[in-house]
Amino acid sequence: MHELDSLTVAPTDWVDIARAHKTQGFDYLDFLSVRELDSGEFTLTVHLLDPTNERRIMLEGTWATEDGAQIPSLSEVFAGARWHELEASELFGLDFVLPNGSVLTSGGNEPFIASEPALRSDYALAPRLDNEWPGTNEPGLAPDHPRRKRKRAVPGNPATWEPAHD
Amino acid sequence: MTNQSSSSASETGDVPERRRGKIILDAGACTSCMVCVRECPVWCIELDANKVHDPDAGPRGKSRLELTTFKIDYGLCMDCGICIDVCPTDALSWDQHTFPGQPNRAGFTPELS
Incomplete structure (x- = not known):
């Protein structure tokens, strides 16, 4: 084959x-x-x-x-x-x-009720918004060092993601 | 091997030498460059370091980073091995023993430094 x-x-x-x-x-x-x-x-x-x-x-x-x-x-x-x-x-x-x-069922005979489509790219992953990316740390730099103020883009988080909850 | 308080069959058992059980750190080889932390796709590595001055290195001394915190959250780690691949000093490597089960969430994040 x-x-x-x-x-x-x-x-x-x-x-x-x-x-x-x-x-x-x-x-x-x-x-x-x-x-x-x-x-x-x-x-x-x-x-x-x-x-x-x-x-x-x-x-x-x-x-x-x-x-x-x-x-x-x-x-x-x-x-x-x-x-x-x-x-x-x-x-x-x-x-x-x-x-x-007929309807797709998700167990039992109840019709499927759409929840949030979690594999879509516009679905924001909550832990990635709620937690700080560990890569923002700059070891050895003083807290007021200018490089600390530079905002690093968090890899993998599209700019369009909004927190799903407050 | 890291020092862990608990041991399990996978810790003590006879397993193949090249088995990919868990990721371990050679703290002496780590330069605190943060590459592993920033490449980790599941954000499971936490690293911090202090700047220290070594007066004996060179005529005017030299400052270097001294690792103070290195934690892998084995509850999040998916054993992809990307951190091992990107580590420029080979401080991370595979250990053939898997990380043992823990009674609570905090137990999955031992201090490796």
Whole structure:
């Protein structure tokens, strides 16, 4: 197995292309994953395997979510996609459309209620805002030394992060 | 090895020499340069040092940093090893023994200096 082909799929063809690949032998869903692009769009990646012929393929589709776009669920093609889509909706705040009006559940029969999508880049990590970065320390410098007043940028904290609580 | 009050099976047991158990400090080799503290992705290292003057070094003496505090919060450390990679004086290294469980949160931050 081992060449990996990647196929960019138009959002409108997402389910149809996945179904077509399933009938061609790619009937094993390895994973479905999400990545946030710098543009604010989200790319869904589906890795499908064809165990008989030792082939695999990566399907990629990109959605912009500002306009409330809904992403068609692959669960009617691959039942196992539901779990990955549940993760994607919880952690990235994506909205999936399921067949027959069914809902993603997070245990029990209760419909999933969106909490804060913690893997989005605009989600501020509270400990990084509440605690002082240990790297601001300047060992051996007097407290009134001018270099102490120079503000070091905290690595990994985007300027847009605001404390989630006071 | 750091001196720890408690020991566990992983502290005393027979483990491979190159196993990556926990990160330890050779305080004598540390120059308090702060590179490890600033590179740590989970902010688990705390370092402080005093400036001391060594009159015997050179004709007019020389000042250097003397390490006063070096703490790794083993409860936060994810054993990525970035601090070991960036340390310019190889003061940080892997120890084959993992850090033992602790009865409270404070126990995970021993003084290593």
